[in-house]
Amino acid sequence: MTPASPGAAAASAPPAFDWNAVGARLLAEFYRFLAGAPLLLVALALTAAAWWIGAWLARRAVVARIAGGNPFLNNLLATTIRGGSALLGLTVGLQLMNATAVIGAVLGTAGVVGIALGFAFKDIVENYIAGVLLSLRQPFRPHDHVRIADNEGLVAAMTARATVLTTLDGNQLRVPNALVFKSVILNFSQNPSRRFEFDLAAADDDGLDAAQARIRRSVEAVDGVLADPDPESFVVASADGKASVRVRGWIDQRRSDIDQVRSAALRAATAALRSPAPREPIAPSAAAKAADRAAQLRPGAPERARRHLLRAGESGGHSHDLLDPAAPAE
Template sequence: MLARLMEDVERWLAAAPVFLIALVVIVFAWMIGGWLSKRRALDRVGRHNPFLRDLARTTVRWAVTLIGVVIALEILNATAMVGAILGTAGVLGVALGFAFKDILENYLAGVLLSLRQPFSPRDLVEIDGNQGHVIALTSRATILMTLDGNHLRLPNALVFRSVALNYTRNPTRRFEFDVGIGVEEDLVHAQHVGIDALRTVPGVVDSPPPRALVMALGDSSVQMRYHGWVDQRSHDYLLVRSEAVRIVKEALDTENVDLPEPIYRLKLDGAGPTVSAVPGPAAPPSAAEAPSVERPKRPSGPPIDTRSTGDLTEQIDQEVRKRGGADLLDHNTPLE
């Protein structure tokens, strides 16, 4: 027993220099990988993308280290173990892939989004029905600030798969609203009145010009759709649209264009006569038959300031500063 133990010790001592050389090779490969990962050549790979730059550095370091491990196994005459190690790594990779599927999917989607740059910080976007201003893109999620001032984190995989609507990319944005016009009215006159009124709204641009379209015939009115274009760089979209609705309504009222309310005809089965068969004194006129009293028109108040207020701009800037540059979006990178 003791003799066999001594033989094992002697064998291990004889192999110690080889093990030491293999260990030195692995350590040397790790150091070489670290040195290569800090070269400026890799900075050009992700010049405007810190996430991609760090990924390239980590990949280079581990690739060189893996080469060192293979060389060390060759020195130890244990190349047969390489196949077993790779097989084990493959099985382990599949198991981890299923276990962390969502995390890996978001991570890879973050890499692709950082390369594509589909939007810029502070852009107003709508993704999968969620609307908000872009704050940052991280390795796992896209962070938005909704118009209510709330934080919204969307998984990168969802952002990558979904249809993204960017309201900021084109500075000019169209608004529209519908108005019911009386069926007896001159529709061409109503169109011109609305278009002339839209031209006076602060923030509505001259090109493309405002328009009015006859959309449909209703039961008691004709549906007229007015639309104009807003320069979002200087004016607020919602404020301009609100002011446009008000000014067009006042212009139609001034021109005595009928804006009828919905009219419904009710038919009651089995209802008795509405007038008594026995003659008698005339009933007093009902409220419906009484002559209507025209209310005096109130003077319009001062126009609403439609210039861009930037209600969320300061809050978004604060959030961007808090992140300290930890963002995969870059203004200097060409957008998709």
């Protein structure tokens, strides 16, 4: 076996680690840092100044005037102004340090992080945006009696996440703003007038017209029932000698409770229906029949109720009507 030469052994040995090169590189980077330290301080000062200016602008009264007293919009505008001003200052500082590549990396990272956070906090973002839109349109006001989907109560407050209702049995109910925005909202307080109705069973005979007249007069006499539009009574079904009479009336919700007035009207109408009819000749005259019919139909009552509903709709509208009355109808 031939022994290995000293030159071959030296060639196969691993090279030694050069600590001098590492030290030289670190020293060079340290000198570069010292040379760029003034620019770094200026960039940090610009970013801090931009953030301070943004915070100062966000507190100005003009922002509150633009928001129109809306706390959600005011908060959104203030956050946008602060964030935009800080981002502008950071961009100028990085440009000053000739770090344009870092700007692209920061923006790309911010985009990726924003997408990830959007998926992670989807419900929170959705509820917040829905709260902003609801506060802009304001389909209801504090203390309004509303029904949102299957939830009914008085509006207590609206937060960044949910609309707080006080239910009619005194409990607190929090409805997510996204659900409120997408649901059908029934506002009972928008129009002070509200209609109630109930059905009664009566004998379907010659005395039905007079019974309806007595029912209307009894309902008109109930405290809380409005005279305009006046109460109505009409037959909705008839079978086997029995007629179903529907009674309708209106109340002012600001002064009367609908359940109490409806209960009083139901009792009065039931008593009027059960009371004996006044004695009439066996063969009523044509004039008496015509008078009963006129009392039952009361010309003009449907038109008065229609005008009342139209006035209620006009008084309850706060947004611009997109329907053009002059446009052709199908």
